[in-house]
């Protein structure tokens with residue numbers, strides 16, 4: 584079956600497992616700066632939830648599944664995900680102060696605004712974040728812009744945090760993903776050059792993406808503001824993200840000021856290639872990245 588022949592619902596539901604009542608009232612970065620392997624990620628998540636339960640801030644896990652997103656099914660409101668590393672873990676390439684403000688202020692603001700729109704829009708209640716993002720064109724007109732900006736902002740930032748890891752844990756692309764990059768771009772360096780150009784060339788605020796199209800090919804694209812390449816009817820180049828880079832000034836200005844190309848070049852020192860490989864495999868299987 585070609586990927587494009589799958590029903591949209593089937594494609595996206597695989598990455599959306601939000602039956603759990605999981606709330607995290609206080610963002611709590613991990614205590615280690617080491618990049619968590621899949622096993623250690625699960626271990627630290629379990630540890631964090633144990634702390635949260637002891638503090639009365641979290642609900643119970645259902646069916647033994649790992650939560651992909653923080654959401655309270657009682658209120659249907661989204662909440663801030665916990666970072667898989669400390670704010671200082673990406674130093675010296677992305678500074679701790681920027682990470683702290685970016686996560687606790689900017690990302691939180693998108694969540695607050697999205698929750699506000701959901702609260703007053705019956706059509707949005709019960710939808711997953713991916714469904715909201717993908718189907719934003721059909722959101723009621725009175726909240727469409729708010730949902731486009733803030734639903735996109737929430738998904739994009741959840742994804743962005745996981746695309747990064749401590750500099751000591753970036754090994755470069757491997758396996759199927761490396762082969763796919765070489766097939767689509769000729770080489771990893773050529774892919775990086777196109778990605779860097781897209782990120783640097785985005786006028787104003789937005790994002791650069793490495794994504795996978797329905798025909799299986801990889802593509803570099805860019806979106807304005809908080810748009811996402813899964814936004815049907817809005818994205819110039821529809822694809823499912825493998826990697827994303829935030830090029831809003833709030834992501835780099837404290838350290839880099841107007842030197843966006845330097846921020847982009849240094850970003851490659853903190854790319855979590857293991858997560859990118861997982862994303863690519865999930866997409867190949869008909870799903871999307873797990874945020």
Ligand SMILES: [Fe+2]
Nearest residue numbers: 689829831834
């Ligand atoms: Fe941002």
